[in-house]
Amino acid sequence: MQIAGTAELTQLPFFITACDYTLIGEELYAASAYLTKEPTLLANLKAADAFKIAAMLFIVIGVTLATMGVFHLGPAVFK
Amino acid sequence: MKKTVPLVIGMLFGAFALAEFYIPHHQVGALSNEFRSWAAILASSAFIIGGINILQVTWPKIRRREPDWGYKVVLLAGAAVMLLAGLPWHKLGDAPTHPTVTFGPRLPAPAPGEPPAAPAVFVKVPADVTYQIGATVGAGTGRLEVVRVAPGEVTIKLSRRVPGYATLETKATLIERDTITVEGDPPMMWGRDGRVFVWIYEHVFGPANATLFALLAFFVASAAFRAFRARNTEAALLLGAAIFMMLGRAPLGGAISDVFPDFAQWLLDVPSNGGRRAIMMGAAIGAIATGLRVILGLERSHLGND
Numbered sequence: 001m002q003i004a005g006t007a008e009l010t011q012l013p014f015f016i017t018a019c020d021y022t023l024i025g026e027e028l029y030a031a032s033a034y035l036t037k038e039p040t041l042l043a044n045l046k047a048a049d050a051f052k053i054a055a056m057l058f059i060v061i062g063v064t065l066a067t068m069g070v071f072h073l074g075p076a077v078f079k
Numbered sequence: 080m081k082k083t084v085p086l087v088i089g090m091l092f093g094a095f096a097l098a099e100f101y102i103p104h105h106q107v108g109a110l111s112n113e114f115r116s117w118a119a120i121l122a123s124s125a126f127i128i129g130g131i132n133i134l135q136v137t138w139p140k141i142r143r144r145e146p147d148w149g150y151k152v153v154l155l156a157g158a159a160v161m162l163l164a165g166l167p168w169h170k171l172g173d174a175p176t177h178p179t180v181t182f183g184p185r186l187p188a189p190a191p192g193e194p195p196a197a198p199a200v201f202v203k204v205p206a207d208v209t210y211q212i213g214a215t216v217g218a219g220t221g222r223l224e225v226v227r228v229a230p231g232e233v234t235i236k237l238s239r240r241v242p243g244y245a246t247l248e249t250k251a252t253l254i255e256r257d258t259i260t261v262e263g264d265p266p267m268m269w270g271r272d273g274r275v276f277v278w279i280y281e282h283v284f285g286p287a288n289a290t291l292f293a294l295l296a297f298f299v300a301s302a303a304f305r306a307f308r309a310r311n312t313e314a315a316l317l318l319g320a321a322i323f324m325m326l327g328r329a330p331l332g333g334a335i336s337d338v339f340p341d342f343a344q345w346l347l348d349v350p351s352n353g354g355r356r357a358i359m360m361g362a363a364i365g366a367i368a369t370g371l372r373v374i375l376g377l378e379r380s381h382l383g384n385d
Contacts, residue, residue: 007362009355014295017302025358029365032380040377048368055360 005031082382089381093374133158164279167270169245177249178237178263186256198253200226201260204237208265211236230255237263243274320346 004015005023015022023031026048033041065073092114099111137151186196200212204219212226213233230253237247244265251259267274309315326332327343372378 007358007365009358012358014299017299026361026365028362029369040372044368044372044377048364051364051367052361055364 164275169269174266178247181260183258195255197227198257243277
């Protein structure tokens with residue numbers, strides 16, 4: 001059985017077609033936590049997930065504001 | 080101690096690399112450039128250690144005639160040849176950097192009422208050398224060639240069309256009726272841009288690389304055939320996307336309907352692009368987390384296990 005992992009987008013198609021299982025992107029970083037179950041590594045994963053949720057929220061807020069035509073929050077927030 | 084010192088060095092330099100972005104002082108930038116030079120030197124040293132390591136690993140296997148020892152001989156011989164070809168040997172000798180320019184007798188004075196003769200440049204270079212005299216470019220023939228130039232400063236360049244040879248360059252100031260003879264033979268260079276290195280790269284490495292990639296195409300095609308079987312929903316989606324993609328990219332799809340190229344482009348621009356960005360962002364956050372672990376000293380795997 002072949003398992004490959006990469007965060008490099010150009011390598012991904014080759015690995016997906018050629019290997020049985022592929023760790024895509026951040027899964028590569030989660031592999032050690034999954035295998036060892038070490039608390040610090042798991043906490044790390046949790047923190048990374050929290051950051052991802054925050055990033056998603058910011059993207060949604062940004063997209064909504066941009067759709068509404070608000071591009072400069074400065075004067076509205078810091079007046 | 081063996082682990083603490085590297086850990087502290089890693090923490091300090093990692094923290095500095097991070098802090099550098101938030102301290103817009105020129106001295107911090109200068110220090111950061113200095114550290115980057117150190118990093119480049121360290122990385123170069125790692126290559127030397129890597130070379131020694133390869134020797135330590137492969138040499139005993141060759142001596143014991145272990146299975147596939149012949150490939151290891153090829154590996155070592157290839158590395159040795161590239162090392163020798165990659166060193167700038169040409170800097171050891173006193174190879175010419177300028178063409179030889181000799182002033183000859185001046186052309187006869189013009190008859191009264193006639194304009195003075197333009198300076199004449201006699202070029203005597205081997206047949207495969209290209210010369211540039213001012214704005215005139217020509218190929219050498221091994222015989223004497225005459226180039227007429229306007230008075231003033233003239234740039235003289237001799238080079239070869241084949242890569243890996245030095246360019247001989249000089250300047251000469253000529254007045255009306257001057258004659259000069261330009262001679263020179265651009266010497267072969269060694270090192271990364273040298274003839275031997277470039278030749279091996281283009282004629283050995285290039286074809287070998289192309290061969291391997293050509294084999295990979297067949298391998299990926301057979302692997303894709305296995306992967307694209309509709310075993311579950313994800314595999315079916317992959318299969319469907321691949322079929323539309325192939326139809327959209329091949330001329331056949333466009334001939335059947337305009338929908339195929341448009342849909343293939345939409346697949347690339349929307350779902351594929353979104354997925355790609357998600358992977359990039361996830362990987363970036365993972366890399367940040369790993370970087371922070373190194374800076375905080377939580378990550379010790381890069382220091383070895385013993």
